[in-house]
Structure formats: structure tokens, C-alpha cells
Amino acid sequence: MFTLANKTHGLIRGALGLAFSLITLGVQAHDHSRCAVDDRDREVCLHNAANRIATLSPGATELTYAAGAGDQVVAVVSYSDYPPEAQDVASVGSHTRIDLEALVGLAPDLVIGWVTGNPAEQMETLEALGMPVFYIEPRSVEAVADTIERLARLAGTEPTGRQAASEFRDGMAALTARYSERDPVPTFYQVWDEPLMGVSDEHLIGQVVQLCGGDNVFGDQHRLVPRLDDEAVLAANPEAIIAGGMGEENRDWLTHWEQYPNLAAVAADNLYFVPPSLIQRPTPRLMEGAQILCEKLEQARQKRGAS
Amino acid sequence: MVARLWQPLGLLALIAVAAMLFSLAVGSAQLSAAQLWAVVQGQGDALARTMVIELRLPRALSAFAVGGLLAVAGALMQVLLRNPLADPYVLGLSGGASIGALAAMLAGVGGVLISGSAFLGALFSTFLVFGLAHGSGGWTPSRLLLTGVVVAAGWGAVITLMLALSPAERLPGMLYWLMGDLSYARTPWPPLLLLIATCVLLIPLGRSLNVLARGPQQAAALGVDVRPLEWGIYIAASLLTAAAVTTAGSIGFVGLVVPHMLRLLLGNDQRLILPACALAGGTLLVLADTLARTMIAPEQLPVGVITALLGVPTFLFLLYRSR
Amino acid sequence: MTRLATQDLIINVPGRSAGTALNLTIEPGQVWGVLGTNGAGKTTLLHTLAGLNAPRSGQVCLGNKPLSQLRRRQVAQQLGLVFQERLDGFPATVLETALIGRHPYLSLWQMEGADDYARAEAALEALDVAHLRHRLVSTLSGGERQRVAMATVLTQAPNIWLADEPTNHLDLHHQSAVMALMAEQAAQGSAVMMCLHDLNLAARWCDHILLLYPSGEACWGPRDTMLVPSALERLYRQRLATVEVDGAPVFVPIQAPLTDHE
Numbered sequence: 019m020f021t022l023a024n025k026t027h028g029l030i031r032g033a034l035g036l037a038f039s040l041i042t043l044g045v046q047a048h049d050h051s052r053c054a055v056d057d058r059d060r061e062v063c064l065h066n067a068a069n070r071i072a073t074l075s076p077g078a079t080e081l082t083y084a085a086g087a088g089d090q091v092v093a094v095v096s097y098s099d100y101p102p103e104a105q106d107v108a109s110v111g112s113h114t115r116i117d118l119e120a121l122v123g124l125a126p127d128l129v130i131g132w133v134t135g136n137p138a139e140q141m142e143t144l145e146a147l148g149m150p151v152f153y154i155e156p157r158s159v160e161a162v163a164d165t166i167e168r169l170a171r172l173a174g175t176e177p178t179g180r181q182a183a184s185e186f187r188d189g190m191a192a193l194t195a196r197y198s199e200r201d202p203v204p205t206f207y208q209v210w211d212e213p214l215m216g217v218s219d220e221h222l223i224g225q226v227v228q229l230c231g232g233d234n235v236f237g238d239q240h241r242l243v244p245r246l247d248d249e250a251v252l253a254a255n256p257e258a259i260i261a262g263g264m265g266e267e268n269r270d271w272l273t274h275w276e277q278y279p280n281l282a283a284v285a286a287d288n289l290y291f292v293p294p295s296l297i298q299r300p301t302p303r304l305m306e307g308a309q310i311l312c313e314k315l316e317q318a319r320q321k322r323g324a325s
Numbered sequence: 326m327v328a329r330l331w332q333p334l335g336l337l338a339l340i341a342v343a344a345m346l347f348s349l350a351v352g353s354a355q356l357s358a359a360q361l362w363a364v365v366q367g368q369g370d371a372l373a374r375t376m377v378i379e380l381r382l383p384r385a386l387s388a389f390a391v392g393g394l395l396a397v398a399g400a401l402m403q404v405l406l407r408n409p410l411a412d413p414y415v416l417g418l419s420g421g422a423s424i425g426a427l428a429a430m431l432a433g434v435g436g437v438l439i440s441g442s443a444f445l446g447a448l449f450s451t452f453l454v455f456g457l458a459h460g461s462g463g464w465t466p467s468r469l470l471l472t473g474v475v476v477a478a479g480w481g482a483v484i485t486l487m488l489a490l491s492p493a494e495r496l497p498g499m500l501y502w503l504m505g506d507l508s509y510a511r512t513p514w515p516p517l518l519l520l521i522a523t524c525v526l527l528i529p530l531g532r533s534l535n536v537l538a539r540g541p542q543q544a545a546a547l548g549v550d551v552r553p554l555e556w557g558i559y560i561a562a563s564l565l566t567a568a569a570v571t572t573a574g575s576i577g578f579v580g581l582v583v584p585h586m587l588r589l590l591l592g593n594d595q596r597l598i599l600p601a602c603a604l605a606g607g608t609l610l611v612l613a614d615t616l617a618r619t620m621i622a623p624e625q626l627p628v629g630v631i632t633a634l635l636g637v638p639t640f641l642f643l644l645y646r647s648r
Numbered sequence: 649m650t651r652l653a654t655q656d657l658i659i660n661v662p663g664r665s666a667g668t669a670l671n672l673t674i675e676p677g678q679v680w681g682v683l684g685t686n687g688a689g690k691t692t693l694l695h696t697l698a699g700l701n702a703p704r705s706g707q708v709c710l711g712n713k714p715l716s717q718l719r720r721r722q723v724a725q726q727l728g729l730v731f732q733e734r735l736d737g738f739p740a741t742v743l744e745t746a747l748i749g750r751h752p753y754l755s756l757w758q759m760e761g762a763d764d765y766a767r768a769e770a771a772l773e774a775l776d777v778a779h780l781r782h783r784l785v786s787t788l789s790g791g792e793r794q795r796v797a798m799a800t801v802l803t804q805a806p807n808i809w810l811a812d813e814p815t816n817h818l819d820l821h822h823q824s825a826v827m828a829l830m831a832e833q834a835a836q837g838s839a840v841m842m843c844l845h846d847l848n849l850a851a852r853w854c855d856h857i858l859l860l861y862p863s864g865e866a867c868w869g870p871r872d873t874m875l876v877p878s879a880l881e882r883l884y885r886q887r888l889a890t891v892e893v894d895g896a897p898v899f900v901p902i903q904a905p906l907t908d909h910e
Contacts, residue, residue, distance in 0.1 A: 096624065110623045114497035115508060117623035119380050123354035125372065137498050139509040147379060215493070243493045407737040529756035536751050540735035545700050547804070548724030548752035593738040596759075 054168040056153045057133050057161075064150060067174025068128035072121055075113045075132040078154060079104050080301040081162070082130060085170040086178025093124045100295065100303070116140050122147065128172055130154060156300040157222060159229070163187045166302070182302060189305040194229040197312045201319055205232035206256035206283070209298070211263075211271045214246045222300050230312035231319075232258070252278060258318045259283040260311060262294030286321050290314035330597050337604040341389070344608045348385040348615040349377055353622030386513035388614040388628070389607035391573045392583075393520045396606025397527070398565040399580025400587075400598055404538050405558045406466040409588075412580035413447075413566040416473030419577070420480025421450025422563075422570035427487050427499060440515070444567035450476060451563045505576030505629025507614050516568045520607075523565060524600050530554070531596030538593065576629040578636030579606050589643060609635075650711045650726050650807045651675050652697060652839055657706035658864075659696045661689045667864025669706060674856075676807070679834045680841040681850035681871075684860030685884060690843040691732060693860065694810045697841070698729045710808070724752035728806030730797055732813050732843075742788070742796050743781040746771055749803030764803075771802035774829060776822065790817035798826060809833055811842035815849060827853040847888075847899045851875050859883050875899075881906065 053063040072093035073079040079098040082091055088103065095113045098104045108124060111117040113135050121129075126149065131141055133155035145151055152172060156162045163183040170179020205227050209215045217224045219237035227234045235254035236244055251259075259281075261271040272289040275281060283289060292314065296307030350361055356373055363369030364377045399412035413419050425446025429439040458472040488499060502509065527534075533554060536544040541551045569576070583606040584598065591597055613631040620626060656669040670693075674680055684690050695701040697708055699715040708715040710726060728749075746768040747760055754760065772778040775795040780788065785796060794817045801809065809830065815823040823846075831853055834840045841858075844850045850857060850871075857874035860866050861883060868874065875897060877888050887904040890897050 108623075111625050115501060115506070115625040115627075117353050117618070117625055118508070119376055119618070120353045120623040122375055122380060123372065134492075134495070137501075137509065139511055142511065143380075147375060241492065245489070404737075407735065409738075532748075532751055532754065536748050538737040539740075539748070540737065542695070542700055543731060543734070545720060546698055546724065546729040546731070547748060548719075548721035550720050588738060592744075593740055594744070 052172055052174070054152065054171050056168075057155045057165075058153045060153070062150055062152045062172070064128065064172055066127075068172050070124070070126045071128045071130060071173060072110065072124065072126035073098065073130045074110075074116060074136050075130075076100070077156075077299045077301055078130040078132060079107075080299060080303070081154070081156075081165055082169055082173070084179075084182045084302045085166045085173060086175035086182070087169060087173030090173055092126055093121055100301075118143060122149075128152060130169070157220075158225060159190045159222070159304070160187070162222075162300050162302070162304060165300075186302045186305055190229070190308065193305075193308055193312055197231045197316065198229050200231040200316070201322075202231060202233040203315045203318050204235050204255070204257045204282070205315065206235050206251055206254065206259045208259060208261040208271055209243060211261075211274065214248070214251070215243050216246055218242055218244060222304070223297055226297065226304065226308045226311055227260075227315075230308065230315045232311075232315050248278075251275075252281060255282050257282045257286060258288040258290060258315060260290045260292055260314060262292060262298060286318065288314075288318045288321065290317075330594075333591055333597065334600055334604065337601055337608070341604045341608045341611075344611045344615075345385055345389065348388070348611050349381050351615055351619055352376065352381055353619060383513050384507055384510055384614065384618075385611050386517055387510035387572055388507050388610045390513055390516035390520050391507070391510075391569045391576065392579055392610025392613075393603035393607035394516055394523075394565040394569040395576060395579040395610075396583035396602035397520070397523060397599055398562040398569070400584035400595070400602045401527075401534075401558045401562045401565075402580070403584055404534050404595060405555060405562075406469055407538060407540065408466050408470055409585055410581070411470060411473070413562060413569075414575070414577045414580060415477060416470070417450045417454055417477035417480055418447045418563055418566040419570055419575045420477045420484065421453075422447040422567045423503065423575045424480055424483055424487070425449075425567070426502075426571055427484065430499065430502075431487065431491055431495070440567065440571040443571045444564060447563040447567040447570070448560070450480070451559050455559060501627050502574040504627035505574045505632070506625075506627040507573045507610075507617070508625055509574065510572050513572075516572045519565065519568050520603055523561065524603050527561075527599045528596060531594070531599060534558075534595040534599075535593070538595070574627070574629065576610070576632055578632050578640070579609060582636040582640050583609060585640065585643060650839070652727070652808050652841075653709045654697070655707050655709065657696070657708060658704045659689055659692050660701060660704040661692050661864065664689070664864050667704075668866040670866060670868075672858070672868060674808070674839040674841055676837045676839050677834050678839055678856055679830060679854045680839075680856040680858060681854035682841065682843045682858045682860060683845075683847065683850060683880075683883065684843075685862055688860040688862050689864070690860055691812055693858075694729065694812050694841070694843060698727060698810050699723055700729070721752050724804070724806075726806055727808040727810065728801035728804045730801050730809070730811040730814050730842075732816065734793065734797060739784045739786055741782050741784055742772065742777060742799075743768060745785050745796055746799045746803045749800045749805075752804065767805070768799075768803045771799040772796075774802060775799040776825065791819060791822060794818055795822065795826070798829070802829070807838050809838055809840040809842070811840070813843050813845065815844070815846065823849065847875070847880065851897050851899070 052067060053061055055061050069090055070092045071082055071087060071090045073082050073091055074095055076097045079094045080100050083101050083104060091107055093110045094104055094107045095111060096109055110121040113132060118140060129144060129149050129151045131151045131153040133153045141151060154165050156165045163186045166183045167179050170176050207217050207223055207227055209217055216236040218239040219234055221242050224234050224237055235256045259275055263271045269291050272291060275284055275289055278284055292307055292310050296303050354376055360369055360373045364373050402411040402413060402416060403409055422443040425442040426439050429442035454473045454476050458469040491499060533549050536547050536549050537554060545551050584602050587598055587601050587605055591601060613635060614628045617626040617628040617631050652674045654670045654672045658667045658669055682690050692701055696703050710718060750760055750764040772781055775798050777792060777795050777799060780792060785793060798814060814826050818826060827849055830840050855871055857871050858866060858868040859874060859879060877890050881888055885906060887902050887906055889900045889902045
């Protein structure tokens with residue numbers, strides 16, 4: 019019934035949704051079985067499987083869909099572009115600035131927040147209004163799988179969630195088994211160009227570089243996303259440079275490095291592009307991005323033998 | 326005599342109430358007149374009540390309080406320096422408060438500590454500007470203004486440094502905050518009570534401020550204890566600025582434009598101008614914030630952008646016309 | 649009625665180390681003229697007497713109390729000061745400007761009442777600026793502004809008038825009118841002291857004279873003992889011719905070498 023109501027617009031939907039949850043609250047108040055601990059170590063319990071979910075970051079949207087709860091998502095934020103059907107869901111602003119009124123109007127019974135990405139004050143307001151908020155921020159491969167399972171638990175889609183999580187775990191484990199022990203490739207992963215930014219080993223992308231057998235040249239940086247300059251990169255002299263770029267096929271960031279022919283990565287022609295959407299979000303698509311990244315580093319190893 | 330004060334104030338109060346009602350009626354969710362009326366009567370469905378009473382009302386009240394505080398702080402600084410260019414933004418008070426608040430945010434503390442830190446920042450900025458401008462001789466308004474402008478530029482650099490050094494995921498929030506944004510506002514009562522208290526305390530001082538506006542010597546000759554009054558104004562302006570900045574980030578132009586416009590319309594009696602600033606500044610920010618949250622909803626604009634976009638052309642027009 | 653007195657007062661003029669210690673007593677009913685060259689410290693003296701400038705040494709007494717022990721408000725109820733220079737802060741009308749003279753008498757919560765308005769209107773009338781009451785002060789001529797400033801102090805109704813060149817910018821008629829007003833205030837029991845550049849106004853309207861030399865030296869006394877050509881020529885380093893008109897001396901500067909009187 020409510021998947022149908024999703025398609026209508028206006029307040030009635032929200033009011034009905036709220037009324038519905040109130041009714042179900044009354045009837046099944048004893049059922050406290052759906053609990054999960056979020057990434058702020060709070061236990062969130064629902065009386066019922068979440069039926070109207072609001073996801074307040076593009077990553078949360080993707081994870082919720084991966085957990086099999088896509089049909090229950092009623093609100094997303096801008097840049098929630100994957101899976102494509104998420105683009106048809108009502109937007110409630112950006113993750114940094116949420117239109118609380120629009121969000122409340124959609125009467126969600128579960129809000130998936132982003133620990134450091136959403137403004138704390140707005141989230142406090144939501145909680146004060148009695149909305150259950152489940153904060154997530156997966157920072158490791160295992161955390162991605164675990165988050166999918168927890169979301170599935172709250173949304174009542176455990177079978178799908180378990181399957182997605184184990185597929186992801188197995189895929190990443192296979193990549194690790196295959197590549198992590200190979201000859202280390204000194205690697206620079208470029209997150210952004212102006213200002214120039216890399217990642218540390220703590221960062222999820224840094225972890226992917228490691229499991230592919232890469233040696234992140236800025237891995238021991240104190241900051242998760244260290245800000246760098248060309249000089250630092252020249253001094254570190256990585257054997258491979260991997261960059262995303264703006265858009266999915268834009269190699270501009272890499273051509274920048276060609277002005278330094280003595281840089282090992284340039285000399286060996288190891289400037290590689292990995293689509294940012296596949297690697298910069300902590301979602302199951304990371305497996306695809308990791309696969310590409312591992313293959314690129316493997317190419318770099320092959321070139322060593324050739325020369 | 327008293328009517329001369331109450332007539333314009335009554336009119337401004339009516340406009341303020343109208344702006345508040347408008348702001349309660351308009352939002353990204355469409356509520357019908359019937360629904361609104363039901364809410365006013367204490368009925369209506371739970372959702373409409375939540376929207377109006379728990380989301381729109383506190384935000385509108387916060388906007389009103391912040392606008393009023395900034396306009397009154399601006400008017401006070403202008404009397405103090407006898408210069409219509411002075412406002413907390415130009416004089417580095419906002420910058421000092423912003424640094425205090427940003428430092429608290431970076432340190433990961435919240436709530437009251439952010440306000441306290443912002444007030445210390447504003448006060449430190451105050452002492453710095455007054456102390457430096459005083460130098461070896463007495464301070465003149467132009468020297469004070471110049472010192473304030475330079476200190477404000479210094480704060481700008483420190484803010485940029487803090488932004489450059491802060492973790493990337495904090496940047497969007499901090500930037501929004503620096504642009505001035507009311508979606509951070511939680512409870513409207515601290516700034517609102519401060520605004521009311523300030524107005525009640527300033528009304529009896531209004532005549533002294535009128536005399537002070539004619540210069541410190543003239544004021545002293547007419548029986549005003551100039552130095553304590555000047556320090557009192559500066560500290561009060563710091564407090565008002567800090568309260569406004571912690572509620573809604575740094576919002577420019579309200580403190581400059583509102584007192585200036587009201588002076589052109591109502592003359593220079595501070596007993597009238599100060600409460601009028603509280604009402605008109607509040608009204609302006611309520612309207613600007615309503616625009617900010619509805620113009621491209623569900624995306625939310627920072628309200629500081631709207632006040633600047635409204636304030637700059639208005640101010641330039643007034644300046645051009647008053648030549 | 650109050651008198652203004654100084655005890656061993658040395659005013660604080662930047663760059664001046666010495667000076668005559670002033671022991672003046674300005675009694676109710678007296679009109680004092682302060683004469684001196686540019687930079688001799690006339691304005692500083694008036695501001696020190698009003699308590700706006702701290703003296704280098706000595707003290708000023710209002711009645712029998714040192715000025716420093718009185719609150720500014722108490723001082724302002726007895727002593728009014730006409731400034732030579734005025735700041736235009738924000739635009740204000742002539743009537744508003746005169747009304748601030750009532751400031752020392754009104755309590756914090758009090759608004760100006762009918763009596764205050766009547767006093768301000770009377771003062772504007774007395775200085776011939778009542779017809780300008782709704783004009784902005786910034787739009788007036790120099791002489792008109794001078795008279796508005798006088799009207800403000802008249803509204804303040806002090807017992808002691810300190811006026812810094814009250815005839816500045818004024819035409820002849822208004823010069824006489826303002827001096828007559830000062831004389832009238834003295835006749836009603838006020839003590840008046842004013843800085844003047846016009847010897848003849850001083851000779852005509854003042855009964856006591858204080859001569860201030862650039863060195864900080866000063867001498868004072870009844871008019872007739874002070875306004876003698878030898879003292880004035882030494883003060884101004886300017887030859888003067890003296891004629892008598894209606895029994896009062898009139899001084900005219902003439903082109904002639906200065907003979908040394910010392």
C-alpha cells in the first residue's frame with residue numbers, strides 16, 4: 019500500500035504514513051526485536067521493520083538499496099545517483115543542509131544519518147522530534163558489509179542484506195588473497211587536484227590500495243585526507259599514480275603529472291584512472307573499483323618485468 | 326511626545342508580526358490555510374503542528390532575535406564611533422566571535438561552550454581594537470574604525486587558516502556557518518531574551534547616547550560619564566554580536582543597513598532608533614530566512630547570502646540618493 | 649549662586665613645562681574675558697575649568713567642592729560650556745539640538761516634557777534662531793550654528809558660563825546681541841568667562857580680564873587695570889592706537905615698529 023502511496027505527492031501521504039506508524043506502534047508496542055547498534059554506538063530499536071526510510075547521504079542511499087530496502091526509501095539527498103532509481107525519490111536538500119520541513123513532511127520511520135557529514139544541530143532537532151536516527155560511517159571493508167547487514171536488520175530485509183554483505187566480503191577477500199602479498203608498488207592515490215589531496219592508510223581508499231599490494235606513499239600521514247603539493251609527490255616518487263577526477267572519464271588530473279618526465283610513475287607510464295564513483299563511496303560498488311585498482315597496479319608490476 | 330516614539334514602533338511591530346506569520350505559513354511543505362488555522366487554534370493534524378510549532382516557529386524566532394541583535398549592535402557601534410560605516414562585521418567583532426566559535430567547533434565541544442567561546446572571541450577583539458586604537462594618545466573614531474577594519478582583515482586570515490587545516494568532512498558545515506545560516510539554530514530563547522533585555526536596558530540610556538553622538542566632549546559637558554558609557558556600549562555590542570554569531574553564524578549587512586535606513590526614515594533619536602532596529606532587523610532576517618529556506622527548496626541557502634544580496638543594492642541606493 | 653575658583657592651577661598644554669599658577673575666583677555677576685594669542689591655551693583653560701581636561705597641577709573648585717569630587721551630572725547642572733568647535737555626528741534638527749541642554753536635569757526614564765520644550769523654544773527665540781527650529785543643523789551657516797550652540801547652553805541654564813569665542817562667525821549685530829545676553833546672564837547672577845579675540849568687545853562687555861601669554865605666564869584683574877596698551881602690545885606683539893568712544897577705550901592695530909616695554 020505504501021509503495022503505491024510513494025508515487026503520490028503532498029502532505030496527505032505523510033499524514034497517512036504518520037497515522038499508520040502510530041497505529042502500528044499501538045498494536046505492536048511489545049515487539050522490540052529490531053535493534054541495531056549504529057556508528058555512534060547507540061542502540062536503535064524499532065517496533066517494526068522500517069517502512070519509510072530517509073537516507074541523508076548518497077552513500078547511505080546506496081547501502082540501503084544494497085541491503086534490499088530500496089523500495090522503502092522515501093527521501094534522499096542530492097547526488098543520490100546510484101542505483102538510478104534512487105534519482106526518482108524525493109530529495110530533502112543536501113547532506114550538509116537538510117530541508118527538515120520536507121523531511122518531516124515525508125514522515126519517515128527511520129532516518130539514516132551520516133556521523134560526520136550531517137549537521138549535528140539539525141540531527142538533534144530530528145531526534146528531538148522523536149525520529150529514530152541510525153548514524154552510519156563505514157570506514158573499512160568489513161564495516162561496509164556490516165553496515166549493509168545492520169540496515170537490512172532494521173528494514174526487515176535480512177536475506178537480501180546478508181547475501182549482499184557476504185558477496186562483498188567474499189569478493190574483497192578474494193582480491194586480498196590474490197593481490198595483497200605481491201610485490202609492493204609505491205602508489206599515490208589522488209583524491210582531488212586543487213588543492214592536491216591524497217589519502218592515508220586509515221582511509222578506506224588507502225585500505226584498498228593496501229589490499230591490492232600497493233604501498234601508499236602518503237600512508238603514514240596524520241590526516242585522513244592530507245593536503246599536498248607537487249613537490250611532496252615528486253619527493254615521494256610513486257611508481258604509480260591513480261586518480262579519479264571530475265566526472266567518470268576525465269583524465270585531466272593525470273595529464274598534469276606528465277610535465278615531470280623523471281617521476282617514476284610518468285617514466286613507467288603508470289598514470290591510471292579509476293572512476294571515482296566506484297572507489298570513493300563506502301558501498302558495494304567499492305568491490306568493482308578495487309578490482310580495477312588492483313588490475314592497474316598489476317599492470318605496473320608487469321611493466322617492471324618488461325623493462 | 327511619547328506618541329512620537331510609539332507610532333513608528335507600533336507600525337514596525339505590526340510589520341514584524343506580519344513577517345512572522347508569513348514565515349510560519351510558508352515553507353517547503355505546502356500547508357493549506359485551513360491547516361494553518363487549525364494549528365493556530367491548537368488543533369490540526371500532528372504533522373502540521375510539528376511543522377509549524379516545532380520547525381518553523383523556533384527558526385523564525387531565532388531569525389528575528391539574530392536580526393534584532395545585529396541591528397542593535399550596529400546602531401550602538403555607529404553612535405560610539407559617530408560613523409555610519411561602523412558595524413560589528415566591519416569592526417572585527419563578528420570575526421573575533423567567529424574564530425571563538427570555530428575554535429570551539431574544531432575542538433569538538435558544543436552548545437554553551439561555543440557561545441562562551443564566541444563571546445570571549447568578540448570581547449578579545451573588542452579589547453584588541455580599543456587597546457590598539459587608544460595607543461599613546463586618545464583614540465579618534467577614524468583611528469578606531471581603521472584599527473577595526475585591519476583587525477577584521479586579520480581575523481579573516483585566521484579563519485581561512487582554520488578552514489585550511491580542518492578535516493575535509495567538516496568544511497561544508499563550517500563554510501555554511503561562515504556564510505550565516507539559521508538551520509543551526511536550535512532554541513530561540515537565549516538570543517530572544519537577550520534582545521528584549523538589551524532593549525529594556527538601552528531605552529533609559531537612549532538620551533545619553535543622543536548626547537554622546539555629538540562627541541565625547543560635548544557629552545561630558547552635558548553631564549554624561551563618557552568613558553564608562555563607551556566601554557559599556559562596546560561590551561554590550563560584543564555580547565549581542567557573540568549571541569547572534571553563535572546562533573546563526575556570521576551574517577553581514579544587517580548591522581550596517583538597518584540602522585542606516587531607519588535613520589533616514591525616523592531621524593536620530595536613539596530612544597526610537599534602538600528599539601526600531603530590534604524590530605526592523607528582526608523583520609528583515611525573518612523575511613530573508615524565509616526566502617533562504619524556500620527559494621530553491623529542498624536545497625537550503627545560507628541566509629547571509631540573502632541579506633547580502635538584499636543589503637548591498639539597498640545600501641548603495643541609499644548612499645547614492647543621500648549625496 | 650555658585651562661584652568658580654582655582655587653586656594653584658596650572659593647565660596642561662602639551663610641550664609647555666611651566667606657567668603661572670592661577671588662583672582665580674569668578675564670582676556670580678562677574679564677566680571675565682580671556683585674551684591671548686593663538687596657542688596660548690585659552691581653550692585648554694576653559695576645558696580645564698569645565699573639568700573636561702585634567703590640570704597639570706592644582707585644582708578647580710565649583711562652589712566649595714573640588715570639581716574632581718563632583719559627578720559630571722552635578723557639574724553639568726551648574727556649569728555650561730560653549731564649544732568653539734562642534735562635531736556633526738548624525739543629522740539633528742535645531743530644536744533637538746537645543747533640547748539636549750536639558751539632559752543633565754532629566755532622570756533616566758524621563759522624556760522631555762512641556763517645560764523642557766518651553767525652555768528650548770525660549771532659548772532659540774533669545775538667540776534669534778527660533779525660525780530655524782526644524783532645520784537640520786548641518787544645513788545652517790556658521791553664524792547660525794554658533795547661535796544654536798549658545799541656545800543649547802542657554803537651555804541648560806547654568807550658573808557658570810564658559811564660552812569659547814562665542815562671537816565666532818557672527819555678524820556685528822549678533823555679536824552685540826550675544827555679548828548682551830552674556831551680560832544679562834551675569835546680571836541675573838551667573839558667573840561668565842569667555843575667550844575673546846576682539847579687544848573691543850572685551851573692553852565693552854567684560855569687567856575682569858585674564859591675559860594668557862604663549863609662555864604660560866598669566867595675569868589677571870579688573871578690566872581697567874588690565875586693558876592698558878602696554879600690556880596688550882606685549883601680549884599680541886602688535887602696536888595699538890587707543891581712542892575713546894562713549895567713555896570706553898577702543899583699540900586699533902597700527903603699522904608701526906614695536907617698542908620694547910621691558
